Amino acid sequence: xxxxxxxxxxxxxxxxxxxxxxxxxxxxxxxxxxxxxxxxxxxxxxxxxxxxxxxxxxxxxxxxxxxxxxxxxxxxxxxxxxxxxxxxxxxxxxxxxxxxxxxxxxxxxxxxxxxxxxxxxxxxxxxxxxxxxxxxxxxxxxxxxxxxxxxxxxxxxxxxxxxxxxxxxxxxxxxxxxxxxxxxxxxxxxxxxxxxxxxxxxxxxxxxxxxxxxxxxxxxxxxxxxxxxxxxxxxxxxxxxxxxxxxxxxxxxxxxxxxxxxxxxxxxxxxxxxxxxxxxxxxxxxxxxxxxxxxxxxxxxxxxxxxxxxxxxxxxxxxxxxxxxxxxxxxxxxxxxxxxxxxxxxxxxxxxxxxxxxxxxxxxxxxxxxxxxxxxxxxxxxxxxxxxxxxxxxxxxxxx
Numbered sequence: 001x002x003x004x005x006x007x008x009x010x011x012x013x014x015x016x017x018x019x020x021x022x023x024x025x026x027x028x029x030x031x032x033x034x035x036x037x038x039x040x041x042x043x044x045x046x047x048x049x050x051x052x053x054x055x056x057x058x059x060x061x062x063x064x065x066x067x068x069x070x071x072x073x074x075x076x077x078x079x080x081x082x083x084x085x086x087x088x089x090x091x092x093x094x095x096x097x098x099x100x101x102x103x104x105x106x107x108x109x110x111x112x113x114x115x116x117x118x119x120x121x122x123x124x125x126x127x128x129x130x131x132x133x134x135x136x137x138x139x140x141x142x143x144x145x146x147x148x149x150x151x152x153x154x155x156x157x158x159x160x161x162x163x164x165x166x167x168x169x170x171x172x173x174x175x176x177x178x179x180x181x182x183x184x185x186x187x188x189x190x191x192x193x194x195x196x197x198x199x200x201x202x203x204x205x206x207x208x209x210x211x212x213x214x215x216x217x218x219x220x221x222x223x224x225x226x227x228x229x230x231x232x233x234x235x236x237x238x239x240x241x242x243x244x245x246x247x248x249x250x251x252x253x254x255x256x257x258x259x260x261x262x263x264x265x266x267x268x269x270x271x272x273x274x275x276x277x278x279x280x281x282x283x284x285x286x287x288x289x290x291x292x293x294x295x296x297x298x299x300x301x302x303x304x305x306x307x308x309x310x311x312x313x314x315x316x317x318x319x320x321x322x323x324x325x326x327x328x329x330x331x332x333x334x335x336x337x338x339x340x341x342x343x344x345x346x347x348x349x350x351x352x353x354x355x356x357x358x359x360x361x362x363x364x365x366x367x368x369x370x371x372x373x374x375x376x377x378x379x380x381x382x383x384x385x386x387x388x389x390x391x392x393x394x395x396x397x398x399x400x
Contacts, residue, residue: 005054006032017116023048030054034081037061042087044069056081058105065090066109075100082106083130089116096121103358104127112136123147124126125242133159140164140185145171158182158200166190172215180204181221189227201225202245210246212239223247225269236262245338247272247294254278255295260286267313267362268338272360280361281389286311292338293356296384300364304385308359309373317379318355358382363390 012119014036022031023045025375026245031049033264034056041064042057050073057277062085071077073188075097100124118288120143129152137160147333149155153173158181172178174195186205196214207226208247211289213234220238222246230253242265253275259266272294280295280304291313309315338356339348357379370385377383 004028005032016048016058016131017041018043020045021099025049027051028075030108032056033042033060034058035060039063042066042070046070047072047074050075052077052091053077057085058082059084061085062087064088064229067091068095071097075310077101078125080102081105082109083132087110089229091118093117100125102126105130106134107132107156108134110135112138114138115141117141117161119144119148123151127151128154130154130156131160132156135160137161138163152176155179164281189222210235210251210397213331216240219243221245222249225249227251229253233258237262239265242289243264243268244273245270247339249274252276255300257281257283261285263287266290266312268292270338271295271298275299278302280305280308280366282307284308288312290314291379295364296360298364300361302366302368303368304361304366304371304374306371306373308371309376311377314357314359314379318357356381358384360384 001316003018004025016038017039017040020043022303023053025041026049028049029051031052031054035058039383040058040210042062044067044267047070052074053076054075054128063150064087066087068088068091072285077097078101080101080103081328084107096318097118100120102258104126104342107130111131115136126148129390140162149170149172150217151173153175153258154177155172156179160183162183162185162186167184168190170190170192172193174193176193176196177198178196179198179200181200182203185201186207188208189201189211191205191211192199192214194215197216198216198219200219201216202221203224205226206222207228209229210227215237217238220241220243224247227249228251233256235383236258241263244266245268251271253276254351255271255276255278265286267288267289270292273296276298280300282305284290284293284305285307288311290311321336339346358381360382362384374383376378
């Protein structure tokens with residue numbers, strides 16, 4: 001057999017420990033054990049598989065430590081997928097891995113609290129890096145931005161406590177997907193490559209103005225930061241945008257009228273919990289793909305436009321749903337989500353987000369009556385007008 005491989009993944013639901021005898025398959029090039037119910041520790045003998053190129057142990061119930069012995073002879077390894085286990089990395093601070101990886105997925109593996117120094121040795125080849133929820137509580141090292149990020153098409157360091165500021169400009173490849181949600185990153189937002197498709201910097205400490213001028217950008221999450229000033233006109237150059245969430249900042253000024261002309265692909269627009277003032281632009285009805293409009297918690301004073309009846313995507317119920325995914329790493333890796341206020345609480349929609357059709361303008365000072373024309377939006381699931389001067393609130397069922 002020229003390229004022997006062993007695969008028992010993709011939900012085969014094998015149980016029990018991984019047998020030590022696998023280390024005797026010396027010609028093995030691919031070992032795929034992901035998405036099972038395997039438990040116990042990872043046999044250190046797997047580090048003897050010197051021909052191994054691909055190793056997937058993800059989404060199991062493995063526990064214990066990953067030591068230098070687990071990787072000692074894996075000189076040919078290019079893809080390592082170990083996410084969604086209860087494993088901890090236990091290597092010396094001066095350890096140099098024998099491999100040069102292309103894909104590294106360590107999501108939910110304990111790598112911290114220090115930023116793993118061995119990662120610097122992967123700078124020449126690494127293209128996909130997922131370190132979501134890896135217990136890192138440390139400053140981002142300068143070598144990461146100077147060297148490693150130059151090749152990354154996927155960078156996911158979400159749900160850690162990584163500190164520091166971005167260099168400006170931040171050099172990442174075209175068509176990259178960048179997710180750094182829920183860290184302690186601060187300073188101004190950086191200028192990035194025009195090719196970045198997904199940028200999630202939400203739940204950090206970024207301040208200053210919004211700078212993105214990324215023409216290929218599809219998804220922009222900047223909520224829960226310390227951003228201020230007005231929405232810059234340069235954002236209108238990002239004509240591929242489908243999702244914008246700028247909620248929970250201190251942005252001000254009027255909602256730009258150019259949104260209706262420049263961002264016609266928008267499906268989700270969330271400006272909640274800022275300090276926007278003035279009228280709701282009449283021209284928002286030109287956003288024919290818009291299914292979520294959240295303007296709640298601002299200082300809007302004009303009437304609710306009757307023209308919103310032109311929001312075509314809200315005019316009929318969704319017959320079926322599809323998840324909003326982005327990226328090509330391991331198929332489709334990034335699932336979009338959105339938080340909204342419903343019945344006095346905050347709900348996060350992920351799996352059924354494509355079914356949510358919503359207008360939320362609560363906690364503003366919108367005068368007058370609720371336009372009868374909104375009743376033509378038969379696909380509406382949530383219509384929240386509480387806290388406005390109309391003193392009304394609705395929760396509508398699809399098709400009513």
